[in-house]
Amino acid sequence: MKTCTSLLLFEVMSPHRTRRRIPDATVSRLPIYLQILTAQFEAGVSSMSSEDLAGLAGVNAAKVRKDLSYLGSYGTRGVGYEVQYLVYQIRHELGLEHDWHVVIVGAGNLGQALAGYGGFADRGYPVAGIVDVSPDKVDTVVGGVRVRPLEDLHQIVSAKNVSIGVIATPSSAAQEAADLLVRAGVTSILNFASVVLSVPLGVTVRKVDLAVELQILSYHEQRRAAAASSLRAVSGEAGRSASA
Amino acid sequence: MKTCTSLLLFEVMSPHRTRRRIPDATVSRLPIYLQILTAQFEAGVSSMSSEDLAGLAGVNAAKVRKDLSYLGSYGTRGVGYEVQYLVYQIRHELGLEHDWHVVIVGAGNLGQALAGYGGFADRGYPVAGIVDVSPDKVDTVVGGVRVRPLEDLHQIVSAKNVSIGVIATPSSAAQEAADLLVRAGVTSILNFASVVLSVPLGVTVRKVDLAVELQILSYHEQRRAAAASSLRAVSGEAGRSASA
DNA sequence: GGAGGCTCGTGCAAGTTTTCACAAAGCCTG
DNA sequence: CAGGCTTTGTGAAAACTTGCACGAGCCTCC
Numbered sequence: 001m002k003t004c005t006s007l008l009l010f011e012v013m014s015p016h017r018t019r020r021r022i023p024d025a026t027v028s029r030l031p032i033y034l035q036i037l038t039a040q041f042e043a044g045v046s047s048m049s050s051e052d053l054a055g056l057a058g059v060n061a062a063k064v065r066k067d068l069s070y071l072g073s074y075g076t077r078g079v080g081y082e083v084q085y086l087v088y089q090i091r092h093e094l095g096l097e098h099d100w101h102v103v104i105v106g107a108g109n110l111g112q113a114l115a116g117y118g119g120f121a122d123r124g125y126p127v128a129g130i131v132d133v134s135p136d137k138v139d140t141v142v143g144g145v146r147v148r149p150l151e152d153l154h155q156i157v158s159a160k161n162v163s164i165g166v167i168a169t170p171s172s173a174a175q176e177a178a179d180l181l182v183r184a185g186v187t188s189i190l191n192f193a194s195v196v197l198s199v200p201l202g203v204t205v206r207k208v209d210l211a212v213e214l215q216i217l218s219y220h221e222q223r224r225a226a227a228a229s230s231l232r233a234v235s236g237e238a239g240r241s242a243s244a
Numbered sequence: 245m246k247t248c249t250s251l252l253l254f255e256v257m258s259p260h261r262t263r264r265r266i267p268d269a270t271v272s273r274l275p276i277y278l279q280i281l282t283a284q285f286e287a288g289v290s291s292m293s294s295e296d297l298a299g300l301a302g303v304n305a306a307k308v309r310k311d312l313s314y315l316g317s318y319g320t321r322g323v324g325y326e327v328q329y330l331v332y333q334i335r336h337e338l339g340l341e342h343d344w345h346v347v348i349v350g351a352g353n354l355g356q357a358l359a360g361y362g363g364f365a366d367r368g369y370p371v372a373g374i375v376d377v378s379p380d381k382v383d384t385v386v387g388g389v390r391v392r393p394l395e396d397l398h399q400i401v402s403a404k405n406v407s408i409g410v411i412a413t414p415s416s417a418a419q420e421a422a423d424l425l426v427r428a429g430v431t432s433i434l435n436f437a438s439v440v441l442s443v444p445l446g447v448t449v450r451k452v453d454l455a456v457e458l459q460i461l462s463y464h465e466q467r468r469a470a471a472a473s474s475l476r477a478v479s480g481e482a483g484r485s486a487s488a
Numbered sequence: 489g490g491a492g493g494c495t496c497g498t499g500c501a502a503g504t505t506t507t508c509a510c511a512a513a514g515c516c517t518g
Numbered sequence: 519c520a521g522g523c524t525t526t527g528t529g530a531a532a533a534c535t536t537g538c539a540c541g542a543g544c545c546t547c548c
Binding site for chain 3: 519520521522523524525526527528529530531532533534535536537538539540541542543544545546547548
Binding site: 050066068069073080 | 494497498
């Protein structure tokens with residue numbers, strides 16, 4: 001009896017166990033499928049096979065099928081998937097049936113670009129507000145939104161029921177920004193600063209770091225360069241072996 | 245004999261087999277360790293344990309040790325790692341001993357923000373040039389760099405030996421931009437457009453997609469919301485079970 | 489209405505990544 | 519210089535992810 005109860009509670013309380021759990025790797029691919037499916041739908045395509053979708057997404061067809069199977073059995077054997085319905089299902093699973101307001105912290109170079117970049121509102125993430133510490137920035141308007149002082153953060157979050165915060169501050173201020181966001185009630189953070197944030201359990205953070213991406217690319221470049229030079233070094237040797 | 249030769253060639257030619265292979269997962273963490281170690285070094289810390297580093301990076305200490313072990317045995321048992329030396333080793337492994345020039349394609353909102361954002365040059369990735377199709381943009385100056393016409397791409401790449409290209413165009417132009425970059429000789433691409441690029445083998449692409457990140461966050465938000473509401477729904481039930 | 493062809497859904501094996509656990513090794517103290 | 523404390527480096531287990539292969543279901547055509 002006791003076990004049963006605690007299992008039930010675990011099942012209910014854990015944010016990762018509510019219904020069937022979708023693996024992280026799959027969750028990170030669903031937006032890509034969604035984007036492709038939406039584009040195809042707009043181009044008049046009404047049905048696609050896993051093979052088609054895999055080709056456009058640059059992945060294996062079996063992976064597409066397995067990924068989609070976590071949503072349920074929405075394909076038709078011998079035919080494929082109905083694009084419109086799949087779009088609906090993925091949107092449902094990702095929680096895209098309503099808009100999610102976001103609040104941006106930091107109205108510098110990046111914050112302004114993000115606010116000005118239309119892609120936010122267009123894709124269902126209207127900017128509920130931008131805040132900045134600097135009095136110089138406050139009351140300037142970027143992307144049609146007025147920059148407000150840091151103190152207004154709490155009010156912005158409450159007013160529009162904001163659950164997603166975007167950190168576009170310098171790295172040195174990022175942790176402070178995160179603390180403020182969490183205190184204001186935000187439970188998801190998109191962090192553009194080059195810092196590992198520490199947040200309480202139950203808050204999701206995703207980091208987008210230009211430097212990290214570039215360094216990963218350098219690694220591969222450097223590796224290619226090393227491979228090329230060692231190929232040059234042994235090419236005579238290899239030639240001899242081959243001719244022997 | 246024949247097998248031996250082809251094995252040798254494989255060993256030499258494959259970009260992923262040049263020396264000891266570092267797992268992708270590790271490569272993607274090295275920049276984070278590097279950032280933390282650099283900051284600590286500047287703060288006067290000369291030695292750190294895997295536990296310390298793990299705490300700051302938000303990962304498991306064993307993972308840190310295993311990651312660092314791919315670089316070689318540069319720790320001292322009972323003591324930890326010498327920060328300065330580790331910085332040197334990671335930089336070496338990531339190929340950060342010299343700057344990597346980058347070329348930006350697209351001088352719109354994002355392209356301008358990227359060029360204006362100091363973080364590029366500061367971190368060893370000077371902008372060799374920005375190109376754009378639009379004659380309106382050409383010859384304007386952003387971030388101290390003059391925007392040049394698309395036709396100059398090849399010349400920019402050759403002149404500065406650029407191997408990294410950044411795509412900051414609208415999604416509709418991204419594939420074309422990628423093709424041009426590849427044709428010009430670029431072998432690594434950082435793609436900010438919401439499109440899956442198709443590139444020849446031997447070219448590395450990394451994608452940074454705001455919409456994908458936000459949608460992954462929505463997924464978790466939506467899941468939290470669902471968990472909270474079902475918790476509310478069964479709370480009476482659970483309470484009764486517990487008291488029984 | 490049955491045969492043939494296509495494509496989904498999925499069990500299973502292979503590959504990768506994470507975590508654990510502990511021997512080996514260095515430092516310090518007495 | 520021995521004993522105790524600390525921390526690395528790494529096998530081995532566990533967890534997660536990917537890819538294969540094939541049965542099952544649907545459609546079309548004869």
